[in-house]
Amino acid sequence: MADVLTLSGIRKRYGGGKAPLVEVLHGIDLALAEGEFAALIGPSGSGKSTLLNIMGLLEPPSEGRLIIAGEAAHDLGDDARTRLRNRYLGFIFQFHHLLPAFSALENVLMPVFAGRGRVDAADRARAAELLERVGLAAHAYKQPVQLSGGQQQRVAIVRALMARPRLVLADEPTGNLDTQTAADVFALMREINRIDGTTFLIVTHDARLADTCERQVRLVDGALKH
Incomplete structure (x- = not known):
């Protein structure tokens, strides 16, 4: 099975100049296979958010190689990283970041509009089909304030899937939900x-949810523990 993401020797440092140089990731080696469902776990301050930002092409590593769907991404400029991110990646966050002035359907369409500057009938049909698939067809034209927390998070999941990503990165996607809704x-x-x-990589502090994943990747003090 092919890898959708490969990290080799990833290091991240902050500071420099008059500020002391601090390394927060120490030579991370990690591969995620196509179709894998994995949890990224570890204590607060271990570097999970930094690692997720590098995987999501939101910031570059200080050192090492990052390959996404066979394409080298570690030394790309901002514009090229944005194009690769839009092509291969989807994101789900703890707080839904839905735009309050737009309907659920319009929020789902936002990644397409951001990438192409327009949406067409096929895009609208896909968005409607995805909302139906997660039980929200009747809520497509409601604004986020009219939805429950769980419904808003389902809209956020559909939005992440809209552009058919190869990899979805989810940062505490259930952390703001009650136990049953989170499940x-x-x-x-x-x-x-x-x-x-x-492929999903899910950051979670919920051990019960992490235990349902096929694999757990544990990060402690900026290094992977096996």
Whole structure:
């Protein structure tokens, strides 16, 4: 099975100049296979958010190699990283970041509009189909304030899937939900992974949810523990 993401010797340092240089990631080696469903776990301050930002092409590593879907991404400029991110990656966050002035359907369409500057009938049909798939067809034209927390997070999941990403990075996607809703949202992501083969890497502090993943990647003090 091919790897959708490969990290080799990834290091990240901050500071320099008059500020002391601090290294927060220490030579990370990690591969995620196509269709994998994995959890990234570890204590607060271990470097999980920094690692996720590098995987998501939101910031470059200080050292090392990053390959996404066979394309080298570690030394790209900002514009090239943005294009690669839009092509291969989807994101889900703890706080939904839905735009309050737009409907659920319009929020789902935002990644397409951001990438192309327009949406067409096929895009609208896909967005509607995805919302139906997660049980939100009747809520497509509601604004986020009219939705429950779990419904808003399902909209956020659909938005992440809109551009057919190879890899979805989820940063504490259930951290703002009650226990049952969190379990339901997690099950939805697992179902999408199983049916569509989309790779998921999920940062979570919930050990029960992490235990349902096929694999746990543990980060402690900027280094992977096996």
